[in-house]
Amino acid sequence: MGSDLPEKGLVLLSSWASMFGIRVMIALEEKGLEYEYWGQDLGNKSATLLRLNPIHKKVPVLVHDGRSICESLIILQYIDETWPGADGASCFLPADPLARSRARFWADLIDKKITDAGANLWMTKGEAQAEAKKEFMESLKLLEGELGEKPYFGGETFGFVDIALVCFASWFHTYDVSGSLNMEAELPKLMAWVKRCQERESVSKALPDPLKVYDFMLILKKRYGIE
Amino acid sequence: MAESEDVKVLGAWMSPFVMRARIALNLKKVDYEFIAETMHPKSELLLKSNPVYKKIPVLFHKGNPICESLIIVQYIDETWTSVHPILPADPYDRAIARFWAAYIDDTWNPEVRKYSMANTDEERAVVAEKTFAGVQLLEEAFQTCGKGGNWFGGDALGYLDIALGSYLAWIRVTEKMSGLKILDGDKFPQLTAWADRFCAEEAVKGVMPETDKLLEFAAAMIARMKAASSAK
Numbered sequence: 001m002g003s004d005l006p007e008k009g010l011v012l013l014s015s016w017a018s019m020f021g022i023r024v025m026i027a028l029e030e031k032g033l034e035y036e037y038w039g040q041d042l043g044n045k046s047a048t049l050l051r052l053n054p055i056h057k058k059v060p061v062l063v064h065d066g067r068s069i070c071e072s073l074i075i076l077q078y079i080d081e082t083w084p085g086a087d088g089a090s091c092f093l094p095a096d097p098l099a100r101s102r103a104r105f106w107a108d109l110i111d112k113k114i115t116d117a118g119a120n121l122w123m124t125k126g127e128a129q130a131e132a133k134k135e136f137m138e139s140l141k142l143l144e145g146e147l148g149e150k151p152y153f154g155g156e157t158f159g160f161v162d163i164a165l166v167c168f169a170s171w172f173h174t175y176d177v178s179g180s181l182n183m184e185a186e187l188p189k190l191m192a193w194v195k196r197c198q199e200r201e202s203v204s205k206a207l208p209d210p211l212k213v214y215d216f217m218l219i220l221k222k223r224y225g226i227e
Numbered sequence: 228m229a230e231s232e233d234v235k236v237l238g239a240w241m242s243p244f245v246m247r248a249r250i251a252l253n254l255k256k257v258d259y260e261f262i263a264e265t266m267h268p269k270s271e272l273l274l275k276s277n278p279v280y281k282k283i284p285v286l287f288h289k290g291n292p293i294c295e296s297l298i299i300v301q302y303i304d305e306t307w308t309s310v311h312p313i314l315p316a317d318p319y320d321r322a323i324a325r326f327w328a329a330y331i332d333d334t335w336n337p338e339v340r341k342y343s344m345a346n347t348d349e350e351r352a353v354v355a356e357k358t359f360a361g362v363q364l365l366e367e368a369f370q371t372c373g374k375g376g377n378w379f380g381g382d383a384l385g386y387l388d389i390a391l392g393s394y395l396a397w398i399r400v401t402e403k404m405s406g407l408k409i410l411d412g413d414k415f416p417q418l419t420a421w422a423d424r425f426c427a428e429e430a431v432k433g434v435m436p437e438t439d440k441l442l443e444f445a446a447a448m449i450a451r452m453k454a455a456s457s458a459k
Contacts, residue, residue: 055330055364069322071329081318097305098291104298109279142279 005048010035011063013049015042017216019115019167020072021060022206026163027076029202031083031090043223073107076163092160106146106153107164113139114168122178122217123226133179137186144190151196158200166197166207173210174217234259235287237273239266241444243393244296245284246434250389251300253430255307297328300389314386320372321386324379327368328390335361336394342405343449344456355407359414365391366415373417377424384428392425396436400445403438 005011012028012035014021028035040049040059052061052068061068062075069078080092093100113135120132143165147153153161172194176183184191197203221227234252236259238245252259264273264283276285276292286293286302293302304313315321338357345351372379372387379387402409412419426435 055334064319067319069319069326071326074322074325074329077325078318078322081321097302098288098293100305101293101298101302104301105293105295108295108298 005063005066006036008065011038012036013038013040013052013061013063014059015040016208017170017213018042018059019171020058022167022170022208023072023163024060024062024075024079025206026167026202027079027092029205030092030158030163030200031079031085033079033083073111073164076160080160092154092163094154094159103154103160106143106161109139110143110161110164110168114165118168118171118175121175121181122221123224125227129179133181136175136179137181140183140187140190144187147189147193152193158197162193162197166194166203169194169198169203170207170210170213174214177214178217232257233287233289235262236260236284237262237264237270237276237287238284239264241436241441242283243397244282246393246431247296247389248284248286248299248303249434250393250430251303251313253434254311254313254384255303256310257303257307296393297332297386297390300386304386311383312385313380313389315380323368323372324385324387327365327372327379327387330361331365331391331394335365339398339401339409342401342407343445344452351405355405358407358409362409362415362418366418369417369421378421384425384430388421388425392422392431395422395426396438396441397445399438400442403442404445404449 010028010033012021012024014024014037016039025037038048040046042059045057049059049061050057052063053059053070056070058070060072060075061070062078063069064078064082069075076092084091088095093103117132117136117139120128121136124132143153146161150156152158153165172183175181198207234257236245236248236252238248238261240263249259249261262272264270269281273283273285274281276287277283277294280294282294284294284296284299286299288302288306293299300313315324335358338354338361342351342354342358345354368387369379372381374381376382378384379391384392398409401407410419410422425431
């Protein structure tokens with residue numbers, strides 16, 4: 001892997017366990033786009049990563065023709081808008097403004113409510129963990145309600161909110177064990193939706209083995225000095 | 228003038244987030260009804276239309292509620308397309324505008340707000356340093372995004388102008404309360420000039436709170452918050 005970014009084409013800086021990076025991988029795969037994958041060690045951040053994302057110093061970063069885009073949901077919209085497909089047929093976001101606003105709302109909720117609560121399920125104990133458990137489960141129940149009887153959040157087609165949430169699927173086992181959640185019983189429609197999404201090649205290729213993720217979590221706990 | 232399509236904004240005069248929705252509608256020359264939210268307690272309308280967050284603003288269009296200020300601004304842009312585009316046309320420029328708007332909301336503004344709750348000079352110094360570092364980034368972003376124009380949006384007021392500009396009254400209040408010059412004309416000439424330009428805009432003038440009125444409101448709010456946190 002060279003440290004020079006190609007002048008043309010796509011490069012994704014990410015890390016195998018990063019759910020946000022997984023979003024971008026799914027999106028690129030869905031659009032049939034070729035890209036170089038530059039795996040990052042987040043415990044020892046590369047000069048390239050720090051140069052391309054100086055403010056947040058995080059993955060994922062997508063580089064397109066030498067220009068970088070940060071923040072996974074922003075990257076998703078960039079990909080969607082740059083490669084809309086014939087008549088916008090392969091778009092993640094629907095055409096109708098109201099439906100788009102709703103998709104954005106739920107994706108934003110996932111970022112606001114699932115990310116930190118999920119992390120706190122394994123990073124904290126006692127009262128903090130109990131609060132995280134409550135917020136996590138309530139938010140997923142809300143999302144399950146939003147999904148309803150639809151095959152995907154996007155309706156008949158796999159879309160923006162589906163990508164925004166399914167990236168967490170490999171972490172569900174970790175959350176389940178850490179928080180004693182029993183997600184399979186509590187969120188049957190959502191778990192069925194996960195399986196449906198995993199039938200898509202874009203998703204199955206991007207999602208890491210949940211057991212690998214669990215072991216990784218244990219390593220992180222040690223690294224952060226968490227009991 | 229857009230035909231009456233039953234457009235309403237549920238909000239309050241002091242909220243920067245509500246301002247964003249109103250500025251966007253004003254730019255699009257869309258008539259709307261402003262419904263002042265009661266706040267304490269929250270109205271039935273708010274609880275029903277935004278059950279998840281229970282927050283203002285809520286935009287109503289043809290009876291449909293839309294929540295979250297930046298999502299509302301994008302909805303307005305995508306619905307009324309024949310007048311004053313708000314998001315840039317190019318996908319990369321859009322990504323950059325969205326990035327900075329998220330930075331302002333998620334990183335910079337929360338830092339600035341810490342100032343009034345800081346208890347020691349040391350705490351205040353840390354907040355001040357981070358605040359200025361952020362303003363420097365925004366000064367640079369203005370040049371990159373604006374491409375020589377008067378606005379973050381270039382030749383016309385756009386998404387990022389609305390995102391940052393809606394905070395200006397609160398920034399001025401923070402300056403008065405802290406004695407810090409956040410928009411320092413010597414350090415940040417482009418942003419300082421932009422701020423005056425923004426406040427003078429027709430679409431903004433009527434919805435930007437007066438600094439003194441907001442100062443009074445802020446002082447009362449901070450007193451309440453400090454009392455609540457010391458009572459714990």
